[in-house]
Amino acid sequence: MTLWSPTESFRRGSLLSFAFHMWLSDDDTTAALSVYTYSQMHVYERRLLEIRGNHGISWHKVSVCLPEGTYQVAFVATHGLQFLSDIALSDVELHNHDIRCDSVYDSHKGKYFTNTIYCLHCQWS
Numbered sequence: 001m002t003l004w005s006p007t008e009s010f011r012r013g014s015l016l017s018f019a020f021h022m023w024l025s026d027d028d029t030t031a032a033l034s035v036y037t038y039s040q041m042h043v044y045e046r047r048l049l050e051i052r053g054n055h056g057i058s059w060h061k062v063s064v065c066l067p068e069g070t071y072q073v074a075f076v077a078t079h080g081l082q083f084l085s086d087i088a089l090s091d092v093e094l095h096n097h098d099i100r101c102d103s104v105y106d107s108h109k110g111k112y113f114t115n116t117i118y119c120l121h122c123q124w125s
Contacts, residue, residue, distance in 0.1 A: 003089070004038060005073040014066040015095040016048075016073060024054040025084035032079075033087055035064055038072040045071065059090065 016035070024031045035049040048064050066073070077087040 001077050003075040007040065007070065007072050009070045010066045010068060011096065012068040015063050016066055016092070017061065017063040017095065018075075018092040019059045019061050019090045020051065020055070021057070021059050021086065021088040021090075022051060022053075022055040023057050023086045024079065026054070028080050028085045030078065030080040031085055031087065032077075033089075034076045034078075036074045036076060037067065037069070038074040040070065044074065061091075
């Protein structure tokens with residue numbers, strides 16, 4: 001299943017945040033939730049995030065720094081065992097703050113990463 005945003009012009013430092021639920025059967029090895037930029041030429045240009053594996057019955061919040069440009073954001077959910085797995089999205093938000101996307105903070109690992117576009121908690125500059 002794919003969900004597309006409207007076409008938008010994103011400036012540097014835009015942050016996409018959302019909650020996801022991803023309960024998977026242990027036998028479902030193909031399931032993934034991915035976020036892509038989708039160009040005006042109707043092609044997936046860049047994968048910004050890919051989440052795989054069973055994340056249990058809880059909801060998890062993630063944030064993705066968006067690259068500058070004009071495009072749609074595409075959420076792509078795939079799974080192989082339809083009746084034994086569940087993937088859901090909620091609370092999708094766009095923040096137009098000046099995020100330092102070249103240096104983000106991962107609160108679970110307690111350190112900064114350079115040139116990382118995925119983080120669980122980004123530091124505002």
